[in-house]
Amino acid sequence: MRNALLMTAGLLSALSSSMVIAQSISVQTHSLMRLPNNASVVQLDRLEVADYGTLLIPRGLTEVRVGQLVMGHESRIAIVPSVDSFTLQVKQGDLSSGAEITARGAPGTFEKAPSPGRNLNLRIEALNADELSIDARGGAGSPGYAGLDGGNGQEPGCTWGAASRGFDGDNGGNGHDGAPGAVVRLELPQAFADERVKVNVQGGAGGIGGEGGRGGKGGASKGCLVYHTDGAKSGRNGDKGQSGAVGPAGSVNVRKL
Numbered sequence: 001m002r003n004a005l006l007m008t009a010g011l012l013s014a015l016s017s018s019m020v021i022a023q024s025i026s027v028q029t030h031s032l033m034r035l036p037n038n039a040s041v042v043q044l045d046r047l048e049v050a051d052y053g054t055l056l057i058p059r060g061l062t063e064v065r066v067g068q069l070v071m072g073h074e075s076r077i078a079i080v081p082s083v084d085s086f087t088l089q090v091k092q093g094d095l096s097s098g099a100e101i102t103a104r105g106a107p108g109t110f111e112k113a114p115s116p117g118r119n120l121n122l123r124i125e126a127l128n129a130d131e132l133s134i135d136a137r138g139g140a141g142s143p144g145y146a147g148l149d150g151g152n153g154q155e156p157g158c159t160w161g162a163a164s165r166g167f168d169g170d171n172g173g174n175g176h177d178g179a180p181g182a183v184v185r186l187e188l189p190q191a192f193a194d195e196r197v198k199v200n201v202q203g204g205a206g207g208i209g210g211e212g213g214r215g216g217k218g219g220a221s222k223g224c225l226v227y228h229t230d231g232a233k234s235g236r237n238g239d240k241g242q243s244g245a246v247g248p249a250g251s252v253n254v255r256k257l
Contacts, residue, residue, distance in 0.1 A: 019043065027053040029072070035061055049075040051096070056080065063087040069124075071099035079103040081139070085119040085183075095129035102135045105179045105204060108142030114204055115139050117182030117250055125257060127192050134199045136182035136250060141207030144173030144241035150216035151235075166235035169213025174241040178204025181250030190256045197254060203247025212238030 020039040024046040027033045030053065035042055037058040043065045049055050051072035057064070057079040066089065071077070073096045079086050086103065101122070108114035117136035124132075147170030154164045181201035188197070215235030 027055050029053055032056060034058060037061065049077065051075060054078055057086060065089045067091045069093045071095045074098035077101045079118050081106050081115040081118050085121060087121040090124040091126065093124045093127045093129065097130060100133040100135060103182055104135055104137050105139030107140040108176060108207060110142060114141055114179040116179040117201060119183045121185045123187040127189050132197050134184060136184050137200055137202045138179035138181045138204035138247040140205045141176040141178040141244035143207045144175045144210035146210040147172045147213035147238035149213040152216040165233050166216030168235040169215045169238035171238040172210030172212045172241035175207030175209045175244035177244040178206050178247030180248045183250050184252045186254045187257055188254060194254065199252045201250030201252055203249050206244030206246055209241025209243050212240050
């Protein structure tokens, strides 16, 4: 997807290196746009994310203040994981069906541990939406390493020795635990019913266990001029590693304005 950044009046001013003010930002349909990472606070008169569009909030941005927020059908505001909490303050919110705010943690890899959901403080003073949907789950745990394959056994000789058995494969490594879900604090209009608020703060799934190594082949049988030497058994396959545990759930606190 290509970046789409439309500012109806452009940047008005930068009060400091940590704050940027703009009149209007629009993310076009089926487009991805990332807000600047050189400021910690962005203030906007209007923010519109069109149908199927995505606005990416970078790690270094900790607060966005919006006069009017418009989110189209199946649009996203995706908040990059960080140890710093993120705050979104909205005067008027208009959210179409399928619109979602995500603050999910990143899954773990072989080189990197999973990250928890990013803690989120969301204040919306007036809200027009059938549903407010937030996904702040923790990242899935890192997978376990695959076990090493066992070495092959040696073939027998015709004058001496017997075939050797294949070596066993190593067991796979255990998967690592999932990361915690986020802490989400909401301030919403009194008239917006609690059952219309859908927040997922589950802990991340446990990482899958690594596959066991394959057992090595036993030495093959061999026919000689005088006698026949038998082959040896193959080594045992290693066991698959255990899956990691699900991460702890986060929490949700809702306060009515």
